[in-house]
Amino acid sequence: MITTSKDYSGRQVDLSVFPSLATANVPVSSEFGEGKVVAGPMAAAQDFLRILLTATGHYKSDPSLGSDFYSGLSGKNVRFSSDLLHLFMIESDKVLDYLAIHSTNLPDDERITEARLVSSQVIGTSIDLVIELSFVAGNTLTVRLPVQWSI
């Protein structure tokens, strides 16, 4: 039986691959198999995170989709937190530009205007990123994104 956690009647829904986005301060992880769908800010956040972590040019039909954020996370490029911030700002802007072009028909609470790296913490070989997304409608959404990085 399909259940809904929020009422998005009249909205277009997408497949939910990061259900943990629904809970604050829970690191994002992918889960499949429960047939969940998502809409609203979490759908937009999901798109932002997926595109941020997809290498540029992964899809031949969409060479501008993706970023070099993940490939840029190496000990050679990122030594200090300022380096990480710089990398995030550049790559997240690319993602936002892409989303802005292709989400013009979406509701205001699904259109992201800004992505801000609130904090970052290195835990072993993983960097825990806290990202705040701001939307046209004025709402915000904070997500925790753990990414592996290479030394």
Added chain:
Amino acid sequence: MSDASNLGYVAGINLDTDLFTEAELLEEETKVAQVILDYAPSLKLTRGGTLYDLVVRPRALLNAIATKLNKSLQSTQSLQGVVENPELAVDEVVDAILSNRGIKRRIGSKATGTVRVNVSRNDVYSLHSDLTFVTATGLVFLPQQSYRATVDPQNDTDLTIYATGDQFYFLVPVIAQVTGAASRLIDVTELLPSPTIPNLISSFAFGSFQGGENDETNEELLAREPEALAAKNHVSAVSISSTLKDQFTFVRDVSVQGMNSLGMSRNASNLLSFKMGGYADVYVRTAQAASYGQINKTATLVEIEGTTKATYSLVIDRDDFPGHFFVSKIGPAGSDLVSSYLITSEEKTADLRTDGQIHHVPASKDAVYTRYQKNTVLFEIEFDETLGTNPVDQFPATLAVTAQVAYLPGIKEIQDFLSDPTRGVVLSDYLAKAPVPCFVHLSPIRVHAPSSVKGEDVRLAVFDYINGLPFGSEVRVDEILSVIKAIADVKRVDLPIRITGDIYCPDGVVRTIRDDNALGVPSLPEVGVVPETTAFFVELSDIPIAMIEV
């Protein structure tokens, strides 16, 4: 792998975005997204969305592949479409289309020849059929069966060991491992046996190899398609050619000389020399190059000239290599024919013993190169004083000899086919003939190229060109230059290239022609030589190539 032979999605083969441009994929994605949206409007299918990436993009790729495969299938409805789409031009697809038109691809053949193995000791050598001889370029040849080399051969599978100076050698009949003209080695090409033969000094090709033809290419088949659609009877030149090529896949070229053709003379043997209807001389080229076969015969003593020499007579019957060109060598029976007795003359006459077929052959020259040809060969043997015998004892009344004969195969079989009364025009006299041969020799060809270009490849290119010329053609220097320049990295070919041709005319005279630009067959109908009845042949050993490294 072609699309047409690989219908369906195959990972690693056609499930590949590189098969399409960005625009093509985007167009398919738009269509798929619209289809899904029409079906389920509540789904978010914007680019960058999860459903779009996980469902629309893969589905679009599959759709694009299916469209491409469908177009490929449509192209396979015609041979022209296949040839214009190289990725479809695989043999299975082409052969399937051709089967609808009754055309069979001419399958290549394996080259055969002899390898001379020089050894240091006079032992008994066992050669198993898994022995291989390999050239420096990787061409592999196998013995035609298991042999035993010995000085005292007892069985058919025994090879004779010959002595030469302080070394010994034996000759191994071999066949190429794969079909193709590349295996046609020239004389003294070095080969390495594996496993090695005990006491081995060296091994190399003993004489140029024969046979070895490539499969007919798709382009050659396309050129034959119109002819193949002709009616399958023996009425017109086109239909005779088409029928013969269908029936005998080794037939390369056909030239039909009819009532008023310049090359037809046997239909005018009447009081007023009027050319009469009802005759057709069908000249067929049944192989790219002349073959050389050996036969054991008994020669008859003609005369002994004092203490100098004796003349013998040898008859090559009509069933011995029907339609053969000439006898190239004669030696003692069982010899390796490295040397030959001096052949002084060949007289070709007609042997029209009835075999159920009746042909009008008014002059001997009309039977030349047909299966009714009988060849009486005279050769001389020098008196050997060192033997200490007198001429009467040294020259017996009959002598067992081995003769090597140059010929084209299949002439008898083609004659039998043409003479089938159920096929031909009633009251017609069809005579199958091998082409009048013009053997070509070239002056040394100097080719400027890097070391990566092999002289053998240049030689083979010229060989294929000259031996591929149809009836009525000329051997042209500019075409020789073209085929050599078509080889990658060849920089320059020096001129002049002098072309000489020896025409073995049906009247028994060998006439020589020469030119530095284009060698054409002269029109000599009175001796049976016109361009339409004469074909050019060249041996690999008659194409001297000098490679100049640049």
